[in-house]
Amino acid sequence: MTGADLQALAPHLVLIGGTLALLLAISFVRSHVLALAVTLATLVATLFALPASNAAGARVIDGFLAIDAYANFFNALFVIAAIASALLGYRYLERRITLAHREEFYVLLLTATLGAMAMASATHFAAFVLGLEVLSISLYAMIAYPEEGQAPLEAALKYLVLSGVASTTQLFGMALAYAATGSMAFEAAFSASSLLAVAGQAMILAGVAFKLSLVPFHMWTPDVYQGAPAPVTGFVATVSKGAVVALLLRYVVETGALGAAPLVLGVVIIAVVSMVVGNLLALLQDNLKRILAYSSIAHIGYLLIAVVLAASISGAPMALETGMVYLAGYFLMTLAAFGVMTVLSSEAGGEDAERLEAYEGLFWQRPLLAATLSAAALSLAGIPLTIGFIAKFYLFAAGAEGELWTLVWALVIGSAIGVYYYLRIIFTMTKTPAAEDEGEAREAAPAAERAGAWEAAAVVVALGAGIVVFGIYPTPIIDIARAAAQAFGG
Amino acid sequence: MNILGLILFLLIAGGVAWAAERVNPNAPRWVGLIAFIAAGAYVANAWAGGYAYANQYIEWIPRFGIHVILSMDGLSLMLTALTLFLGAVAVVSSWTETKRRTGFFQFNVLWVMAGVVGVFTALDLFLFFFFWEVMLIPMYFLIAIWGHENKAFAAMKFFLFTQISGLLMLFAILALVYFNYANTGSITFNYNDLLGAELAPDVAFYLMLGFFVAFVVKLPGVPFHTWLPDAHTQAPTAGSVILAGILLKTGAYGLIRFVIPLFPDASAQFANWAMFLGALSILYGGYMAYSQSDFKRLVAYSSVAHMGFVLLGAFAFVDAGGAAGMNPLGMQGAVVTMIAHGFSTAALFMMAGALQERLHTREMSNMGGLWMRAPRMGVMTMFFVVASVGMPGLGNFIGEFLVLLGAFQANVPLTVAAALGVVVAAVYGLVLLQRAFQGEPNPDVPAMRDFGLREMTVMTLMMAALIWIGVYPQPLLDLSAPVIETLWIAP
Numbered sequence: 016m017t018g019a020d021l022q023a024l025a026p027h028l029v030l031i032g033g034t035l036a037l038l039l040a041i042s043f044v045r046s047h048v049l050a051l052a053v054t055l056a057t058l059v060a061t062l063f064a065l066p067a068s069n070a071a072g073a074r075v076i077d078g079f080l081a082i083d084a085y086a087n088f089f090n091a092l093f094v095i096a097a098i099a100s101a102l103l104g105y106r107y108l109e110r111r112i113t114l115a116h117r118e119e120f121y122v123l124l125l126t127a128t129l130g131a132m133a134m135a136s137a138t139h140f141a142a143f144v145l146g147l148e149v150l151s152i153s154l155y156a157m158i159a160y161p162e163e164g165q166a167p168l169e170a171a172l173k174y175l176v177l178s179g180v181a182s183t184t185q186l187f188g189m190a191l192a193y194a195a196t197g198s199m200a201f202e203a204a205f206s207a208s209s210l211l212a213v214a215g216q217a218m219i220l221a222g223v224a225f226k227l228s229l230v231p232f233h234m235w236t237p238d239v240y241q242g243a244p245a246p247v248t249g250f251v252a253t254v255s256k257g258a259v260v261a262l263l264l265r266y267v268v269e270t271g272a273l274g275a276a277p278l279v280l281g282v283v284i285i286a287v288v289s290m291v292v293g294n295l296l297a298l299l300q301d302n303l304k305r306i307l308a309y310s311s312i313a314h315i316g317y318l319l320i321a322v323v324l325a326a327s328i329s330g331a332p333m334a335l336e337t338g339m340v341y342l343a344g345y346f347l348m349t350l351a352a353f354g355v356m357t358v359l360s361s362e363a364g365g366e367d368a369e370r371l372e373a374y375e376g377l378f379w380q381r382p383l384l385a386a387t388l389s390a391a392a393l394s395l396a397g398i399p400l401t402i403g404f405i406a407k408f409y410l411f412a413a414g415a416e417g418e419l420w421t422l423v424w425a426l427v428i429g430s431a432i433g434v435y436y437y438l439r440i441i442f443t444m445t446k447t448p449a450a451e452d453e454g455e456a457r458e459a460a461p462a463a464e465r466a467g468a469w470e471a472a473a474v475v476v477a478l479g480a481g482i483v484v485f486g487i488y489p490t491p492i493i494d495i496a497r498a499a500a501q502a503f504g505g
Numbered sequence: 506m507n508i509l510g511l512i513l514f515l516l517i518a519g520g521v522a523w524a525a526e527r528v529n530p531n532a533p534r535w536v537g538l539i540a541f542i543a544a545g546a547y548v549a550n551a552w553a554g555g556y557a558y559a560n561q562y563i564e565w566i567p568r569f570g571i572h573v574i575l576s577m578d579g580l581s582l583m584l585t586a587l588t589l590f591l592g593a594v595a596v597v598s599s600w601t602e603t604k605r606r607t608g609f610f611q612f613n614v615l616w617v618m619a620g621v622v623g624v625f626t627a628l629d630l631f632l633f634f635f636f637w638e639v640m641l642i643p644m645y646f647l648i649a650i651w652g653h654e655n656k657a658f659a660a661m662k663f664f665l666f667t668q669i670s671g672l673l674m675l676f677a678i679l680a681l682v683y684f685n686y687a688n689t690g691s692i693t694f695n696y697n698d699l700l701g702a703e704l705a706p707d708v709a710f711y712l713m714l715g716f717f718v719a720f721v722v723k724l725p726g727v728p729f730h731t732w733l734p735d736a737h738t739q740a741p742t743a744g745s746v747i748l749a750g751i752l753l754k755t756g757a758y759g760l761i762r763f764v765i766p767l768f769p770d771a772s773a774q775f776a777n778w779a780m781f782l783g784a785l786s787i788l789y790g791g792y793m794a795y796s797q798s799d800f801k802r803l804v805a806y807s808s809v810a811h812m813g814f815v816l817l818g819a820f821a822f823v824d825a826g827g828a829a830g831m832n833p834l835g836m837q838g839a840v841v842t843m844i845a846h847g848f849s850t851a852a853l854f855m856m857a858g859a860l861q862e863r864l865h866t867r868e869m870s871n872m873g874g875l876w877m878r879a880p881r882m883g884v885m886t887m888f889f890v891v892a893s894v895g896m897p898g899l900g901n902f903i904g905e906f907l908v909l910l911g912a913f914q915a916n917v918p919l920t921v922a923a924a925l926g927v928v929v930a931a932v933y934g935l936v937l938l939q940r941a942f943q944g945e946p947n948p949d950v951p952a953m954r955d956f957g958l959r960e961m962t963v964m965t966l967m968m969a970a971l972i973w974i975g976v977y978p979q980p981l982l983d984l985s986a987p988v989i990e991t992l993w994i995a996p
Binding site for chain 2 (some may be wrong): 017379393396398399400404408411412415416423427430431434435437438442445488489490495497
């Protein structure tokens, strides 16, 4: 390992150092604010270490981790999501967790981010598994964090058991791949002529599909989304899925794992089914968390267009670029939606503000929050003026480039169904709650009660602004993603 | 003329109107009205000065060759002027009707109109689609928040229809760009670059259908019209005025500006079907209008019939030396119909709104003999009904006459069928007038206020416009003729 390697690894090292510092800080002083401060300082320092890492050039470290612009793009997304989650989580933990152990939450947040960062760089099965498990194990604990109520525990247990099954499937697939090719490094881990290797890839892809909650591996998603505390749900929906997507795209490009026709067919089928089923099931929900859960199933289904495109050598740069831009948009809008939910949940007692009725009249009582949630919903629906449209546009372009017309049609049909439930969220917010009278309504929510969550509200509004600003002027994101995609692998 | 500035002005005025509500619930209305008048004056001034033709070209998303290309030619100019005028009408028509959340209301009105101006001037397909969708959301809010009893359903239906057909168009746009890229090696969304795109005939046909469906849904033509009666009936008055007066025209504009020039051969191939749909819309819309008992629904269906003329005229291809050629008569008729229908229908919807505000009903069986109680409203209704059924000397007549003249050269049987539609129009028009305003005064009708100065001013202006178009349509024809010629430069 050379100095340049260390420079490339700077973000990871900063993050690890910060995590240790946080552990030490917690062991000496139990202070929620201090824990938040250390966490934020660590994450911001990590963010600033990313350009330094980029400056070291693309490096593969011991055939294990590839630190390149592609990975750092996702690393930036993960860190930003972690910052947002920490700020959103602060007031939530303050109000909802009664025992005095709020601080460890941030340790888990940092380790989860580290795991995700490792996955974005993994070029070897060992790094893949290591990153995935660091991320997943942190998430189990984060989901189960609230000590009251059964739902979080149930969700965590469900996630633990099913995720465990998926991981073992994946490990077995890796074993088969290794038996067939004798290599654990991505670039040599696949041979289309070996049935053993193809079977191994199928099992690995099944494990990945579970993590991405693609149909038919999606059963856990709505329950876990619903059971997890709102800020954690946002983190699971973005970082855990984003890390797997980052890994999957790199994996497909480097191994050529979709080189076998049956595997491509399988991915196409999973994509189409996910787009349609995810959207159809979302229609039936009355719970915002469940709506977003099914919507995320559909969205990752859309994203598989990029994965299929990545299977062809000429399509790889466009596929990677699409994946990056799409995930950037997906992070913004998903975090914004769960952010609004977190702000409202931090104010109310009892369960999270997840039922649609809780949002009635929000437009008239909290215009900024409602506008943000509307922007997020419109963005998820892919309406122009929002980053979601740019993201969807990329998928269309990627589909056209690969001539993947079946998938593009499924995207059209899925989006068409999706419009209904996204609009329903907005419509609910514009309703006037029956019990309330105009004029009084504005003063109804006591100012003192909601004065607290300003930092969370600021995060939410910033995310909403990001959705609109990058929706109108996406060129900065596009330029970074394009440069990273062009530089990829060479 | 600074088109981008005009659009931004409307957008910013929307923000100001929203904020102005904190000062006074009445302030947003004034902001809206003044904004439309100012913007209208700007456009009129440019029109009168002869320097309205403008072109703006700004790089936007270089990755995909997407530019902000805004261009104002004769067709765009008259539609933009109509948009801004009807914007002011919309504000005035709901002056007293909308009592709650006036700020957000005016915000939405201004934003719809900004989107529409963008649609009428954008010459980059991406930008066009952008505005096409941008105008949807505020319209959705107008119906969903300030609509009548069944607003949720109507708003959702409206949005789903336009959004889904919009997705088809997006698909077609991207496929067009992609095939052009495959031929030329450069990615561009520039309308002028795509005009000459070489496409295999069957590909061109399917892409043409993608655009066609999106625009015919908006137009609306049978069988894609079912969202319209619901949306119009449930929308607040300003919403109906905007929908009928302007939003339907975006569909017609799309057919004229995009479908036919981008896919001339495919359009010619499809022309008889399109004309058939046009004639069908005329007859079916007329028949349905006749069967309605709801004032607003009747006017809504009559819009289906009138827009059928646009479809008929636009696709009346004639034989030009062995190849299909565009028909200037039919096309000009379509353009004049668009403008005239904008005025006549907006006025009728304003009347429907005024009646509903006073009587709290749209059912014509609950009206009757209203002329006695509100003679000014009666006279106005009569004028606009007569205009709408195509009385010579008024705008709609010119449009429909030119369309029929043009269509006659293309397809005689369909023209005959469409001409029958004019008779049907007279029937439902007179039925409307008779049931609502004539006959025995209905004793259940409460005392009602007649039109005041505010309403009369607007109505008189629209009257003047229709008479002007009806008596001296030459300026409009002169304005649209060169545009129509340039649209048809066969590749």
